[in-house]
Amino acid sequence: MTIANRRDFLRLLGSASLVAWGIAPRRASAAAKAKVIVIGGGYGGAIAARYLKMGEPEMEVTLIERNKRYVSCPMSNEVVGGEASMDFLTFGYDKLERQGIKVIFDTVEAIDPQARTVRIKSGKTLNYDSCVLSPGVDFEWGDIEGYDEAAAQIMPHAWKAGPQTVLLAKQIQDMKDGGTFIICAPDDPFRCPPGPYERASLVAHYFKRHKPKSKIIILDNKTKFSKEGLFKQGWKQHYEGIITWHGGDAVKRVEPKTRKVFTEAQTYQGDVVNVIPNQLAGKIAHLAGVVDKSTGWCPVDFATFESRLQKNIYVIGDATESPMPKSGYSANSQAKICVSAILARLRNEPLTEPALTNTCYSLITPDHGISVAHIFELKNGKLSLVPGSGGVSPMDATPEFRRLESIYAHSWYKNITTEMFG
Amino acid sequence: MTHSMVKSLLLAVSLTLSATASADLGSMLGNTCAGCHGLNGASAGETMPIISGLPRDFIFMAMKEYREGTRGSTIMGRIAKGYNDQQIAAMADFFARQKRTPATQKFDLAALKRGEKLHIKRCEACHRDNGTSMALDMQPLAGQWAGYLNIYMGTCRDPKWKSRHPDAMTVICSDLDAEDVAALAQFYASQK
Numbered sequence: 001m002t003i004a005n006r007r008d009f010l011r012l013l014g015s016a017s018l019v020a021w022g023i024a025p026r027r028a029s030a031a032a033k034a035k036v037i038v039i040g041g042g043y044g045g046a047i048a049a050r051y052l053k054m055g056e057p058e059m060e061v062t063l064i065e066r067n068k069r070y071v072s073c074p075m076s077n078e079v080v081g082g083e084a085s086m087d088f089l090t091f092g093y094d095k096l097e098r099q100g101i102k103v104i105f106d107t108v109e110a111i112d113p114q115a116r117t118v119r120i121k122s123g124k125t126l127n128y129d130s131c132v133l134s135p136g137v138d139f140e141w142g143d144i145e146g147y148d149e150a151a152a153q154i155m156p157h158a159w160k161a162g163p164q165t166v167l168l169a170k171q172i173q174d175m176k177d178g179g180t181f182i183i184c185a186p187d188d189p190f191r192c193p194p195g196p197y198e199r200a201s202l203v204a205h206y207f208k209r210h211k212p213k214s215k216i217i218i219l220d221n222k223t224k225f226s227k228e229g230l231f232k233q234g235w236k237q238h239y240e241g242i243i244t245w246h247g248g249d250a251v252k253r254v255e256p257k258t259r260k261v262f263t264e265a266q267t268y269q270g271d272v273v274n275v276i277p278n279q280l281a282g283k284i285a286h287l288a289g290v291v292d293k294s295t296g297w298c299p300v301d302f303a304t305f306e307s308r309l310q311k312n313i314y315v316i317g318d319a320t321e322s323p324m325p326k327s328g329y330s331a332n333s334q335a336k337i338c339v340s341a342i343l344a345r346l347r348n349e350p351l352t353e354p355a356l357t358n359t360c361y362s363l364i365t366p367d368h369g370i371s372v373a374h375i376f377e378l379k380n381g382k383l384s385l386v387p388g389s390g391g392v393s394p395m396d397a398t399p400e401f402r403r404l405e406s407i408y409a410h411s412w413y414k415n416i417t418t419e420m421f422g
Numbered sequence: 423m424t425h426s427m428v429k430s431l432l433l434a435v436s437l438t439l440s441a442t443a444s445a446d447l448g449s450m451l452g453n454t455c456a457g458c459h460g461l462n463g464a465s466a467g468e469t470m471p472i473i474s475g476l477p478r479d480f481i482f483m484a485m486k487e488y489r490e491g492t493r494g495s496t497i498m499g500r501i502a503k504g505y506n507d508q509q510i511a512a513m514a515d516f517f518a519r520q521k522r523t524p525a526t527q528k529f530d531l532a533a534l535k536r537g538e539k540l541h542i543k544r545c546e547a548c549h550r551d552n553g554t555s556m557a558l559d560m561q562p563l564a565g566q567w568a569g570y571l572n573i574y575m576g577t578c579r580d581p582k583w584k585s586r587h588p589d590a591m592t593v594i595c596s597d598l599d600a601e602d603v604a605a606l607a608q609f610y611a612s613q614k
Contacts, residue, residue, distance in 0.1 A: 408497070415465055415467045
């Protein structure tokens with residue numbers, strides 16, 4: 001056999017693609033007989049389940065998820081700001097089921113990494129060869145005195161989309177003109193780094209049209225934040241005198257009844273208060289023993305996303321300890337690398353060096369979008385940004401540039417959610 | 423076995439290995455694009471271009487132009503800087519191999535007719551066969567999202583759009599008005 005010309009070479013490339021690992025299926029193998037359980041059906045887990053099934057259609061892929069309907073955190077600030085309804089955020093799992101993924105709506109009660117079993121609330125115990133956890137985040141209740149789950153019914157966090165989003169949106173709509181909306185932003189690292197500032201922006205947009213005498217105060221222990229220059233430029237342009245950011249001012253205590261917020265320096269009186277608590281890996285990660293107690297997050301091998309603490313358990317998404325921002329896109333990108341690694345291992349094939357990406361849009365007004373992109377490479381076991389790549393939208397861009405980014409934000413959302421649920 | 427037979431066998435093996443590696447690399451990298459461009463490049467978002475089934479060399483050149491800053495973009499320039507030539511080639515192979523997936527969208531008949539006239543007059547010389555042709559590695563426009571085409575041609579005719587588009591498109595689009603652009607976008611979107 002010789003390679004005569006470009007056409008032959010391309011044909012070779014074409015046939016090679018059929019046997020490539022990744023999403024190309026192949027004949028019955030150890031992988032086809034394997035059982036993989038994915039726990040958590042969000043931006044990480046839904047993609048992991050779907051790509052596992054695409055890569056190995058005969059394999060038993062089970063997705064365990066607590067809620068029958070998924071509510072997206074990305075774009076939920078549009079609901080808080082009154083620009084979109086909850087329908088816009090809500091998705092079902094029926095299409096995943098139609099693809100042959102076994103979806104179980106239940107709560108995980110225990111994971112035994114040695115026996116490789118998962119026990120669910122209904123009493124069943126399920127076996128796995130590989131288990132993918134995409135547990136998201138939980139809150140560090142108690143970091144702020146007076147803030148607990150009961151207080152969150154008065155001062156919503158709205159940092160897990162669902163009833164909390166509805167509650168915060170309603171409080172903002174019911175607030176009197178001339179009122180004060182306080183956002184207490186969390187410490188790094190947390191889910192959706194630009195989220196609190198996008199929320200302030202979209203609520204300011206609502207106030208400007210409906211309650212023009214109202215103000216927004218952001219109380220923040222941090223002294224800098226994601227896309228800061230772009231947000232501040234946008235605020236100056238659209239919301240001068242409406243949004244004030246207090247950096248380096250830690251919230252120590254809240255009083256839900258009076259809606260008072262106490263920092264070290266001062267007491268603030270709010271009409272609507274949004275407390276976004278500090279975060280750590282979701283509860284399931286703690287059950288599985290994959291959390292580093294000193295950090296609260298899950299250390300993983302970035303070539304595979306296998307836990308560094310438990311074999312055959314993989315952790316993706318917000319719960320991982322990683323230099324990637326805790327975003328939906330990061331979870332999506334991590335899920336695919338994780339699936340490739342699981343399939344390669346089951347097939348006894350070599351791994352391909354991973355590249356991971358993040359793309360994240362934020363809205364300052366419905367027509368003013370900004371973005372950040374990151375491309376990570378794996379070097380000596382560490383994820384690092386490819387030098388010279390990525391970064392945020394340019395400062396001082398034209399209104400047309402900002403408008404295009406707001407349009408792309410919506411097409412991004414359509415595509416990433418269709419990839420998960422459509 | 424003669425020396426030359428051994429040599430060609432070795433060549434075949436090494437090419438097979440590198441082709442497999444390239445396909446692996448291509449699907450791994452291609453998958454990272456899906457969050458914005460849809461599964462295998464079949465975009466479901468009406469302003470994000472469908473990139474499945476585009477000519478390999480077109481994707482390769484477009485990514486290189488984004489990377490060098492000679493093709494205007496909001497975000498693609500920043501993203502393309504994350505990849506070397508080998509990675510871009512592997513991505514281009516991956517998307518070129520995917521089945522082309524025309525978008526399902528609604529049309530306005532009056533705009534379609536206006537678009538068809540403009541197409542014949544101004545665009546057909548390059549975008550042949552009603553924009554279905556991929557001759558000369560031309561990007562096929564047929565079945566593409568009207569929303570994307572509209573934005574693309576709009577930026578070509580915007581003098582404030584700082585980065586340079588491929589020269590021909592800047593010239594061709596410069597005296598189209600917004601209604602012309604929308605009509606052309608509708609026309610190509612309607613073609614299969």
